[in-house]
Amino acid sequence: MPARTALHVLVFFPRGGSAQVVRYLARHLPRGDDGWRARVVAGSLGAPGEPTHAAGFFGEDVELVAVPYDDAVRAPDPVMASPPMHPSYEERPGAPDRVFASLDDAAYGHHVAAWRGILGAPGVLDGVEVAHLHHLTPAHEALVRLAPGLPVVTHLHGTELAMLQRIEAGAPWAHGPAWAERMRRWAARSSRVVASSTAAVRLAEELLGMAPGSVGMVPNGVDPAIFDGARAAPGERAAVWRRWLADDPRGWTPEDRRPGAVRYDEARLAPLLDPDAVVVLFVGRFTAVKRAPLLVRAHARARACLGRPLPLVLWGGSPGEWEGEHPAHAAAASPAGHEVFFTGWRGHHELARALACADVLAVPSVAEKFGQVYLEAMAMGVPPIACDAEGPPTFIEGRADAPARAGWLVAPDDEEALAAALVAAAGDPAERALRGANGRRLVAARYTWPAIAPRVAAIYDEVAGPV
Template sequence: MFFPRGGSAHVTRALAHELPAHGWDVTLVTGSRASGHGDARRFFEDLDIRPVDFDAGYAPMHPSFEDRPGAHDRVFAAIDDAGFEAHVAAWSRVFDDAGAADHDVLHLHHLTPLHEAAARVAPDVPVVTHLHGTELLMLEEIADGAPWPYAQAWVRRMRRWAQRSERLLVLSPSQVDRAVDLLGIDPERCVVSPNGFDPERFDRLPVDRAAHWRAHLVDAPRGWAPGADEGSISYTLDDIAPLTGGGPVAICVSRFTAVKRLGLLVRAWARAQQAGDLPADASLVLLGGYPGEWEGEHPADAVAASGARNVFLGGWHDHQGLPSFLSTADVFVLASVREQFGSVLVEAMACGLPAIAVDRFGPADIVHDGVTGWLVEPDDEAQLAAALAGAIADPVERRRRGRRAWRDAHERFSWPSLAGDLALVLDEVAGGVADGRLTARTPTA
């Protein structure tokens, strides 16, 4: 249902490319926009894809698990019964056209009306559900009393869909108990299936740092500020002298949403500078922020308010361009307080960067404090400033943790290996090992 811009779309693409090597043929049904970053035909090229064009009205535009001010996508829990039925009817037609009833397993990402459509069109095909975490956040907000008008109806639906699933893939061990509590599922049906990285793409690359930063910050800038057009923030060669001069670089790759805490990161950087704990030529690069999409405090405003120096906004770049950016940096930092996994942490570590992250949820399972990076408490500006200072000011320790981060990422999070683990789950479900109800068929998903 989700058009390809979020993290779950990257997971879907990676698994769809890798599963055939493990004996599974994949047909992909996905929402799409007519052009740009939401064009599924471009994003999922070379795959057997059934794109559903939102712009042409073939299906309703997808709702969200987040309720963000100004967002076009309404939070699921605010959609009434008629809206729900419109989604189910649309996706039922899509599943029918794609021949869902003739497949061996339906691998459904997130808990959405696709589950209801699958139950109507292909009731005898087993379902494997991939929980990416944002659905759990919405359910937790509902449990805490969020006043969405149709919240309880969606809780009942999502619990029913989860309980119908033969297996539920969760991103980290910390999600198992949350999923059990929120969805009422048998913990034995949960399988820890972390996100990964493409080892053929993500690795330390030989990059001319000076030329790279000059090209992306001076010659063709993409940074932007609220109310201005894409590319409105540009830099001179004098501005980026710390970057082109070889000073240490911390990099963050993130959307500009409130939970990412980019304002906190900028203030922590300014705090370390004001305390004299950072070298004068140290830089912080903020990569990401889809043009016009931000929530709360924009990082450009945080830079201006804090007086932080040597902070550069690099703008939004396609996923395939990330390895070169990561290879021009020395440490990766992610201040997000509700990161359900943190795929970009894994990708940065695969490029040899030690990571600074928050000691909660997915990042706490990815980063080993003192070994592959630094973990800090959420929303603790002082701790984050100290971690930045420690990483930037101590190149020997930074490189030591970076080497271990590279090894750990390649051992635990390579997509070919993770897809092999998923293929075993699909084999088990298709073969009916779990409860004897299912019968074995030629594997397609």
């Protein structure tokens, strides 16, 4: 029998963790007799070859319906274009993707109508037996109007929960309560709701008014064929950093937002190219919760304490996108700013190589409902430094006396503690090796997509019923 069809819907263009989840689930769902195949509907931005272009991101092996946003971002009001630019769960002044909670009823109706047209286009729903909707968005309302009896699995990725938290805390968004009510309605009528960690499950049940035990857990994972633990030799490390920072740079600043505006010469790269350097890597968007500027300041403290070079590479930052202080400004003000490097936004297919060339991952995000990049680092044998809050402590053992310790956990927004963790990680190669090996074993045992995808298929079987 041919595999059954699950429709994955992601209204966002590829730039965050949820897109990675969609891509890997689509590739690893068990097929064959009684299996499942994915059809993906997702936003797309940019030309082929750019990391935000959906076809290149998801690959030829994934059946894709791409929703182009290029015209929308150039429109006078992107969220009212046709098709409209997706909104965001974050508020960034001047961004084309305004925060959901700022959109009025007319804008909401426009998005529902647009997604009804997208999902109702010929062939999109053909043969679909279950819809897997990522995040809580107007696509929920559009789908229930198109196919009211179709089972829906709602996959929460954390950012929607962060917006709900801000609404409950009194964020000054005029339409926040209306959006919160819609999101609760969409969750309530879903056949299943899943989140990525025990912390996210509890928060989702609280914020969405759902009964305890009603939200399931599907953790994020890694592809062990990509994040294979291979380490880069010193010469290869130097070549990779030289290529990304000098030959093909993509870094940018608020003053010059062109990818590649930041380029480093050989003298500037010297601390990073030293074969004995301990390289600290940050990976992520430059959103406020990631606390990249805090890391830059903690790095200066750690550098002063160590008394030797400690190169810090910031890998990410979608072009032109940031919240609050830009980390480039923090680096310019840092006494150790000459050891801070910006690679710019690069494709996820390059992340394993970046991790292979790093010794420690440091992402002091204060609001990670899971944090896939920590798993990816652990799979590569790179111990992470993370905040002891929400998702990371559910899978990173950070206690110094724990035999299975796999990273360092610090209190959120504690610059001194973060600096101390950097010093501890940089100053003890044996401890780095121990925590790196423990993390790699944990990920291999519990957090790989080939093991997680069949659990998702079992949810489909349950909500869709027998063939």
